[in-house]
Amino acid sequence: MKKNISDVLSAVTCVLIIICLFQISALKSQVRNLQNDLISHMSTVDNSISNVYSSVYSAMEEQTSLLSVGSWKFGKVDFDAMTVILNCAISPKEYATNTEAAIIIDGAEHAMTLGNGGKFIANIEIPLFSETHVSTVIFREDESIRTEALDWHVSPQYDYFPEIYADLDGSATGSSQDGLYVYHRKGVVNVDAYCKDEGEIKSATLVEMLDGKKLSTTDIPLDNKEFFENYQSESGARPENVAAAQSTTQVEGHITQGPFYYALDKDYEIPYGSMLTLYVEVEDGNGFLYRCVIDHMEVSDSGEPIDDDYLWAGMDASIYDTNGQVLYEGSQ
Numbered sequence: 001m002k003k004n005i006s007d008v009l010s011a012v013t014c015v016l017i018i019i020c021l022f023q024i025s026a027l028k029s030q031v032r033n034l035q036n037d038l039i040s041h042m043s044t045v046d047n048s049i050s051n052v053y054s055s056v057y058s059a060m061e062e063q064t065s066l067l068s069v070g071s072w073k074f075g076k077v078d079f080d081a082m083t084v085i086l087n088c089a090i091s092p093k094e095y096a097t098n099t100e101a102a103i104i105i106d107g108a109e110h111a112m113t114l115g116n117g118g119k120f121i122a123n124i125e126i127p128l129f130s131e132t133h134v135s136t137v138i139f140r141e142d143e144s145i146r147t148e149a150l151d152w153h154v155s156p157q158y159d160y161f162p163e164i165y166a167d168l169d170g171s172a173t174g175s176s177q178d179g180l181y182v183y184h185r186k187g188v189v190n191v192d193a194y195c196k197d198e199g200e201i202k203s204a205t206l207v208e209m210l211d212g213k214k215l216s217t218t219d220i221p222l223d224n225k226e227f228f229e230n231y232q233s234e235s236g237a238r239p240e241n242v243a244a245a246q247s248t249t250q251v252e253g254h255i256t257q258g259p260f261y262y263a264l265d266k267d268y269e270i271p272y273g274s275m276l277t278l279y280v281e282v283e284d285g286n287g288f289l290y291r292c293v294i295d296h297m298e299v300s301d302s303g304e305p306i307d308d309d310y311l312w313a314g315m316d317a318s319i320y321d322t323n324g325q326v327l328y329e330g331s332q
Helices: 004-064 225-230
Strands: 065-078 083-092 101-107 108-114 120-127 133-143 144-155 163-168 171-177 180-194 199-208 213-219 250-251 255-256 258-271 275-284 288-299 317-322 325-330
Touching: 083 101, 083 133, 101 120, 108 180, 120 133, 144 213, 163 275, 163 288, 180 199, 180 288, 180 325, 199 255, 199 258, 225 258, 258 275, 258 288, 275 325
Parallel strands: none
Antiparallel strands: 065 083, 083 120, 101 108, 101 133, 108 120, 133 144, 163 180, 171 180, 180 258, 199 213, 199 275, 250 255, 275 288, 288 317, 317 325
16 A cells, blocks of 8 residues: 555656756757847847937037038049049038138148038049049138048049959860960850940950950940850850840940850960950940950960969950040059
């Protein structure tokens, strides 16, 4: 009898332990949920505090600012001088009849003139191919001088010149024989082009050079029709979005945006000690030329290829005028 009672008590104890374990597990889960809720609420409070701080800071900054309006825009462009007029307009909250204003551009001070509505204006000629920093505006009244930082960084290049980038996907093999390095290149020439406003892409050309001398040139059609009719796809050398690539962007009959494609499958015989260069040349509606190096193979005097991809791969386009003079050197 006593043994039976002991067994029953043991069983009940086990059941109670199991029930307690389930309750403990449930309590732990509730604690975790409460912790997560607490963390979420704390994050919300932190964000609210940050937003309040930001709003207060912005309000204080606006309140302490000397200006009610400060703006800039590009004016007349001179492609012969490669400059553009930067029109700056500053309206101070307070000014007097004897208030004089000046603006600091790339470290040089330029006087501003007072126009209608209490707006001080300066029209400054700046280069097209350099970033211009408009740092500060200065107000002078007799012996009093007030300044405010502007910190405007202005880069006019991409407002007036197309953005051009080109590369060559696919495969490359080579072998040395009889004083020549036979270099086989197969893949797709990809030309990305984008024009703003009234820009236009007139042509795209693949240029092949050996030791600085032109071997040949090949026109790259801007409609991509021939490419998609004839190109047999190869792994790693097929445009990702075929449907989008089959049509280029046109505005009033002018091609303003790529991409453009050309299938390349060719052997090049490079003498020992020589250098092969392939680049794409794009001409815009103003006759400016944009050159992107897409492949570069230099062979040593002993017939070994020299790895110099790091010198040219990923560079943006160099820009030339109608006379072939360099306006802008591409960089990585």
